Every structure is written in structure tokens, then in C-alpha cells.
Amino acid sequence: MTQTFDIAVIGAGMAGATAAAFLSASKRVVLIEAEEVAGYHTTGRSAAIWIQNYGPPDVRELTRLSRAFYETPPAGFSDASLIRQRPVLLLARESQRADLDAALATGEGIRRISVAEAHMLVPALRPGYLASAALEEDAFDMDVAAIHQGFLRMLRANGGALALRNRAQRIERHGDVWSIDTSAGETVLAPVLVNAAGAWGDGVAALAGALPLGLRPCRRTAAMVDPSPFDVSNWPLICDVNEEWYARPEARTRLMVSPADATPSYPHDVQPEEIDVAIGIDRMQQALDITVRRVEHSWAGLRTFTPDGSLAFGWDPTVAGFFWCVGQGGYGIQTAPAAGRFVADLILGREPEAAAALVPVVAPGRFGCTRSR
Ligand SMILES: Cc1cc2nc3c(=O)[nH]c(=O)nc-3n(C[C@H](O)[C@H](O)[C@H](O)COP(=O)(O)OP(=O)(O)OC[C@H]3O[C@@H](n4cnc5c(N)ncnc54)[C@H](O)[C@@H]3O)c2cc1C
Incomplete structure (x- = not known):
């Protein structure tokens, strides 16, 4: 036809x-x-x-x-609200202090917060992990x-x-x-x-x-884990300042964890590699005192970049x-x-x-x- x-x-x-x-x-x-x-x-x-x-x-x-x-879509676009505020907490270890300073100097609407404030926002943070932190309040789940x-x-x-x-x-x-x-x-x-x-x-x-x-398709992996006994629903998105990993609350007892991988790939129905899931969880666990008993599910997708x-x-x-x-x-x-x-x-x-x-x-x-x- x-x-x-x-x-x-x-x-x-x-x-x-x-x-x-x-x-x-x-x-x-x-x-x-x-x-x-x-x-x-x-x-x-x-x-x-x-x-x-x-x-x-x-x-x-x-x-x-x-x-x-996103804040005010046209009438009839969707019954659901499209975005919901979720601040981003940027974490820096001792060796990353300068990187956090750079993020603060170049970013809009990011402010430094104390390590104690960061611990209040994310009680699972391990003592001694964090050297400095910053918060970007104006960020959203979509x-x-x-x-x-x-x-x-x-x-x-x-x-x-x-x-x-x-x-x-x-x-x-x-x-x-x-x-x-x-x-x-x-x-x-x-x-x-x-x-x-x-x-x-x-x-x-x-x-x-x-x-x-x-074009460069790059694999990125994510895994959903159960962070209980923590209730993560009001936690910020937690992000390593150099994007070496991040964790995003999904629901009260569901936390998405990513190693922030960017492995060059080719166009296909990409699937997660176990090693990437393990790396993501390991990096998250260096920062957060969360025991992962099982991975509920994991997935990967291709983020495609120009040269x-x-x-x-x-x-x-x-x-x-x-x-x-x-x-x-x-x-x-x-x-x-x-x-x-x-x-x-x-x-x-x-x-x-x-x-x-x-x-x-x-x-x-x-x-x-x-x-x-
Ligand atoms: C793990 C992960 C986390 C991400 N997080 C975020 C985030 O937090 N915020 C954000 O903004 N973005 C995020 N992204 C990026 C975002 O998802 C992508 O930028 C976006 O989805 C790209 O959309 P697209 O339409 O270009 O590609 P796709 O959704 O891949 O669509 C391309 C479509 O083209 C079709 N197609 C290909 N060839 C043909 C053909 N010959 N004929 C017909 N159809 C064809 C394919 O089947 C496919 O459906 C993330 C991506 C990943 C993988």
C-alpha cells in the first residue's frame, strides 16, 4: 500500500x-x-x-x-502531572573537592551544603565518605x-x-x-x-x-534495588559529582542505581551486563549503608552522542x-x-x-x- x-x-x-x-x-x-x-x-x-x-x-x-x-502542558496533554520536584544531592569525596568547587562555580542554582545537612537528607550516608556536598533544589522527576x-x-x-x-x-x-x-x-x-x-x-x-x-551509541545500565529499612521516597537524587554513579528514589522502598556507564556499543536491543550492575551497586554501597539482598530488575539503554x-x-x-x-x-x-x-x-x-x-x-x-x- x-x-x-x-x-x-x-x-x-x-x-x-x-x-x-x-x-x-x-x-x-x-x-x-x-x-x-x-x-x-x-x-x-x-x-x-x-x-x-x-x-x-x-x-x-x-x-x-x-x-x-512540563510545568503547564497544553490542555488535554495528560491527566498526570509531568514533573515532580526532586533535588539533586552532589557528593564529593576528599579527592573530588575541586570538582565540586567547579560544579558550584559553573552551575546555576546549586548551593553548597554542609556534610551534616547531607546526612540529614540521606541518613544512609556512611560516616567519613563525604568531604563536601552541594544541592540543586530545582530538579525534577519526569x-x-x-x-x-x-x-x-x-x-x-x-x-x-x-x-x-x-x-x-x-x-x-x-x-x-x-x-x-x-x-x-x-x-x-x-x-x-x-x-x-x-x-x-x-x-x-x-x-x-x-x-x-x-554517532556513538553508548550503553548505560540501571538496576532497581530494595533499600529497606530506609524509606527513600523523600530522598534527593544522589549523584557522584563526577557522575561515577547515581541513585534515584523510585518509591518508598525502591532505589534505582546506575554505575553511570557509557560503554561504546552498536544499535541493538541492548541488555544489561551483570558486571555493570555489580559496579553500580558497589559504588553506591561505598557511599550508602544499604544492604542489597537482591536486584529486583535491571536494564540498559543506548545513549547516543554526536562526535x-x-x-x-x-x-x-x-x-x-x-x-x-x-x-x-x-x-x-x-x-x-x-x-x-x-x-x-x-x-x-x-x-x-x-x-x-x-x-x-x-x-x-x-x-x-x-x-x-
Ligand atoms: C539508562 C538511561 C538513563 C537516561 N536518563 C535520562 C534522564 O534522566 N533524562 C533525560 O532527559 N534523558 C535520559 N536518558 C536519555 C533519553 O532516554 C534519550 O535521550 C532519549 O530517549 C532518546 O530518544 P530517541 O527518540 O532519540 O531514541 P529512541 O527512544 O531509541 O527512539 C528511536 C526509535 O527509532 C526506531 N527506529 C530505528 N531505526 C528505524 C527504522 N529503520 N525504521 C523505523 N524505526 C526505526 C527505533 O525502533 C526506536 O524506537 C537516559 C537514557 C538511558 C539509557
């Missing part, structure tokens, strides 16, 4: 869902997804944290610009499923289509139109193709005849009608609403008002001289 749209977006994770939702307000959009469920890959595996002082400057800007949407579903609902409400179980497997340009053949035997015709395929971004580009950007670590949003410099929306790394949820709007503005030829200064910073053309087949 052949269907014609104005814009075809490949990948129904958070990146594709937000771009498709904003574009569908004025264009006929199809969101093409290989899996049976949207959000099966990285989007469904995140730690769900919004931290202003995280990532490179372009990410921080889109994080800042996303906050208002309801990723509600956010993702909200954008998919917005797409459908605008008349957009979501094509699940359709892996784009042949992509050709005939004149001014892309012809995309999928694994379900469908053919999609559209003048504009948006590559929001996450870890598969370079692969989708290769299918379309575009040069790769050199310089910043986002890649923009038209391909050589292949007409091919738009990149990749490189969301570890920030694709906290930046999502502003990123989706930004991408839609660029595709529709509108000035992305608030984020106009980012256009050259995130342009995929910046990798021009280093790209090769």
Missing part, C-alpha cells in the same frame, strides 16, 4: 514523537516505527530526571526552555510515559499517523519526493524525511544516501529533504518539548524564536569535514 504525506518521521521514541506532534499542527505527518510499541528502545529505559545543570550548553538551553511546558503518550496523542489529535511494526528498510529519492519502503510492505511518499532513529540514525542516513555523522556531544538538529548539508534529529545522548527527555518545537520550526522555515542562537551550534553541517563513508 502506498500513502502520501508531507513529512515522514522515522523513529517513534521521544525525539520522533515530539517532532511529529509539533509538525502535525500544520502538515500531514506519518511517524514510522520499527517496533510493536513506541518507546521500546532508549525512551522507555531512561532514568527520568530533569536537571538544569547537565550536559553541554545547547542541551542546557533546551532543558531550560522545556520547563514551562513521568516519561505520560510525556511520550501525550505527544503521540497530540499527533493523533492533529490527524497524524503512527505506523508501528514498520521498519524503514529502503529509502530512495525520486525527484523531490522520498519513497520509503517498510518491513510491513508499505510505501510512504513524502518530500521531507526526518531522521529521529536514535542509535540507528547513521544507519537510516546510509539508507537514504546521506553520509553518517559518526562533539552536542545535539544534531538540521537539514543534511548535501542530501535534499533529509533532516537530522539525533544525538540526544542522556538528555532527550528533559529537552523534548523545546527540541520538538525547535525541529518543527526549522523544518517549516520559521525562526525558532527563543532558541534561534542554537541553529548553527546544532547544525549537522558542522561535521562536514570529518564525515566519511
